[in-house]
Amino acid sequence: MTKHQLIETFVKNHQTAVDYIDQLNEKEYLYTREGKWTAGQQLNHIALTIVPFTRALASKEYLAQMFGLLERESWDYQTVLDNYTQTSLKAPEQFLPPAEVSLAEKETITTTIQGDLEKIEALLGLYEEDELDRLVIPHPLLGKMSVREIFYLMGYHPIHHLKQIKILLNDSNV
Numbered sequence: 001m002t003k004h005q006l007i008e009t010f011v012k013n014h015q016t017a018v019d020y021i022d023q024l025n026e027k028e029y030l031y032t033r034e035g036k037w038t039a040g041q042q043l044n045h046i047a048l049t050i051v052p053f054t055r056a057l058a059s060k061e062y063l064a065q066m067f068g069l070l071e072r073e074s075w076d077y078q079t080v081l082d083n084y085t086q087t088s089l090k091a092p093e094q095f096l097p098p099a100e101v102s103l104a105e106k107e108t109i110t111t112t113i114q115g116d117l118e119k120i121e122a123l124l125g126l127y128e129e130d131e132l133d134r135l136v137i138p139h140p141l142l143g144k145m146s147v148r149e150i151f152y153l154m155g156y157h158p159i160h161h162l163k164q165i166k167i168l169l170n171d172s173n174v
Contacts, residue, residue, distance in 0.1 A: 001077065003132060006148060007124050009155040011117050017046060017158035018110055021165065026103050027174040036168050040101030040109075042161045047109050048095045049157060050116050056137055057123035063147075067136040070146045074133045080145075080152040087141040095140075124151070 001009065021029070021043045032038045037045065056063060075083065101109070124147075127135075132148035139145050139153065 001148075001152070003124070003127065003129055006132070006151050006155065007121055010124075010151055011121055013155050014046065014050070014113065014117055014158045017162040018043070018113055020162055022106065022110055024169075028169055029103050029106065031169065031172050031174045033168070033172070037097065037164070038101065039165045039169075040103070040106060041097035042165055043106065043109050043113075044097035044101045045091060045095060046158050046161060047113050047116070048097070049091075050113065050120060050154070053137075053154070054116050054119045054123070057120060057127075057147075060127070060131060060135060063135045063137065067138055067144060069134045070136050070144065074146050075149050075152075077152045080142075080149050081156060083142055084153055084156075089141075092140040 021039050024039050029039045032041075127147060132151075133146050135147050136144045137147055137150045139150055142153075145153070
């Protein structure tokens, strides 16, 4: 994917998930079973996972100093997803949503996501194609990843959670 496609996919997929969750009624938004996250918790988790990028992408120099440069061949999109699905798929504690995310919080979370998406889109736009493949951002489950690789994953991430919401709601009577 080119930088433009990467940014477009990241923003579009987040917007798709947010729009779907935004149209849910209260019963759907709060529905859970068997320890599964509610749509509100999924939304909160999505918001928590993009926050670090608003800071990390602000300085290419910081990334290079803190995490170095990628010291292996860059993974393609499918390899990133294959490697991700081989992890525990368990969100680290800092990305876990609270036990309850009320319907009243939906608008605030959605607004926060929108603002963060705009910041990330602008910051990522400042990167050259080769910087996307050389500069590293650590992922809690996959370790050091190039900026491009992590955005392959982060473009997929909201769709992964959207699928979980749809499966949960399809199996319900709400």
